[in-house]
Amino acid sequence: MIRVQREDFDTGAELQKLTAGNTQIGGVTCFVGVVRDMAGGSHIGAMTLEHYPGMTEKQLMAIEAEARRRWPLDATLIIHRYGRLDPGDRIVMCAAASSHREASFEACHFLIDYLKTKAPFWKLEDTEKGAKWVAAEARDNKAAARWLEK
Amino acid sequence: MIRVQREDFDTGAELQKLTAGNTQIGGVTCFVGVVRDMAGGSHIGAMTLEHYPGMTEKQLMAIEAEARRRWPLDATLIIHRYGRLDPGDRIVMCAAASSHREASFEACHFLIDYLKTKAPFWKLEDTEKGAKWVAAEARDNKAAARWLEK
Amino acid sequence: MKILYFAWLRARTGCAQEEVSPPADVTNVGALLEWLKQRSPGHKEALADLTVVRTAVNQEHVQLDHPLKAGDEVALFPPVTGG
């Protein structure tokens, strides 16, 4: 399941719903991304996440479908927020549940790595020097490239 | 932090406490292990987790300390339950928070892999053929061996 | 043809969305970007360095050689920075 929303989410409740009623599941790996207050040495007051409605959902669904094609998963979840966020706020959660621990770890890692390079979100940070569009990081492309199928 | 307890835990509340007040944290990876109702082809009604009080805490603390030595982590948590558990019940949670996504993933993976081979817990499963001590799995040793430092 | 601009591409072109009718020789995304540069100094500035511009057609990531057809929704944006 994927969701794109302005509101915060309750990580524990989401995980609970994800695994409820399926006793094949042996483990769930979850990543929660949080707004940091330092980036590139500048203090950040808050940030605004812009996205491309329609394409965002389409890309997240494609990423989720790809994870389920690659690993034996019982359940997957991606929630991504947009709008104004303060340091410490949750931005994103990815989760993958499986009967196999390895599959749940790899799939969760894949979800966040792919999302970082494919989902159309852009961060505008309030810094001490004014609002600044965050530049993409080369290491995110590198992280996603590891999942390219040979 | 580590905890060994009979009671269930609230994953979301634990994650919230773990990251609260530290806005250096960019992400937290969390693994939650759940009781499956099938193992080796036998239906499982419930299981009882026995442990070695004292040694369990000591080993979990050592595993946590080792993770913090290896990766730049802001916070770590291991909670492991013991006693009687039903299919679908949470058994364990491991979490690692960091300013770096990769570090949080690797450290969380390390925590659960090491715990599986070093923490003195034993599972007694109620199967259709009676109570049965679960045998250790070779793949768990293999998973832990990947973290051996060269 | 609908063109959408996001993040600093929107700021520099001064528009979030515009309806355009490129000439018949604009058959792919690369040609469209060259043609769009002529619309205003802001467009020219926004599209000056195409190494930092990404494109989607009908909500799928595409490269500059992707063909265009009437009615396509084309989006221009910087490399994404979500997550």
Added chain:
Amino acid sequence: MKILYFAWLRARTGCAQEEVSPPADVTNVGALLEWLKQRSPGHKEALADLTVVRTAVNQEHVQLDHPLKAGDEVALFPPVTGG
């Protein structure tokens, strides 16, 4: 010296914990296990296959060559299956 038994080692020996005084030539864990085998048929059965027995001294995992001293807490258990 205190010996603790866990999981099926406890079930087979019939005891969770016992206080023992091994002779002076029992200087390491391996020798202790051999000596413990003689305490009962249950002990002998429990310790018949040492490839499935793990040991800890004072709550640290150890190998069979680990030396023993008076007052040690020695635990015998199967390979762990938590998590």
